[in-house]
Amino acid sequence: MIPSADVSGDRGTDETNLDESFRPLPSNGICERLGDKWTVQVLWRLSLADERRLRFSALQRETEGITQRMLTLTLRNLERDGLVARHYYPEVPPRVEYELTGLGVGILQALQGVNRWVRSNMPVVERNRRVYDKGQECR
Amino acid sequence: MIPSADVSGDRGTDETNLDESFRPLPSNGICERLGDKWTVQVLWRLSLADERRLRFSALQRETEGITQRMLTLTLRNLERDGLVARHYYPEVPPRVEYELTGLGVGILQALQGVNRWVRSNMPVVERNRRVYDKGQECR
DNA sequence: CCGCATCCCAGCCGATACTG
């Protein structure tokens, strides 16, 4: 479904504007991860932490609505990708802390563009949706 | 009939580095859309088109592996959000063309950061995954 | 040519209960 494996990072010298600047598609690979329900939220929470590390329970408390199961799964995937580091302290009771890696910080920075776009344009999109739905309902 | 070009770019005063710069979370809203399997691919294909408009069939041909059903649904959602404009010509046989709106171009630009990140860092992530999986299999 | 309707399955994700 995508020949994703051979990206051979040939430096990102170019672009900022449209036209010829899109060579590869941003899709798939990481984007699957980012598409997961909780991934971005969790990364974001980690980036906001006063201390750079957060305990599992703190992370759950601060991530509105996430279940223990999903937090575990999300963190496992992020750890596997190398975006988050897990620190395990075999005490009693056990303590586990998570922190962003350099890679994790990088992807959050890469998401800033989307973040800004959403902040300025989400209201427009929502209006568009209402208008569209309005137009549909009387058929 | 399209609210296209009003990407009122309200200045990008802030950011570039982490710490205090993340106020709102990028999650949800549009991100649900972007998380859909085909959304980004389709937007990307539209941006690559020599002519700014593409017929449904052309879009399907150029989007590797998408089904008719999913292309229809994806385009409907993008149209609803105002990211894509639909042009219907009631000929026989019918012809329908799609093109990016200003909003659609804008979100693609916003995705450039992610695009670049993926290009430079995806190989690292894939290596991380292999290492992690290696470490897991012998338990 | 374009797209809707139907059927159906895989997997995500939530709820809940159990361990070290």
Next chain:
DNA sequence: CAGTATCGGCTGGGATGCGG
């Protein structure tokens, strides 16, 4: 405290067929 295990619902999305 920080998981793991299990069950089950819901929905995204593929396959196929029909209709204007």
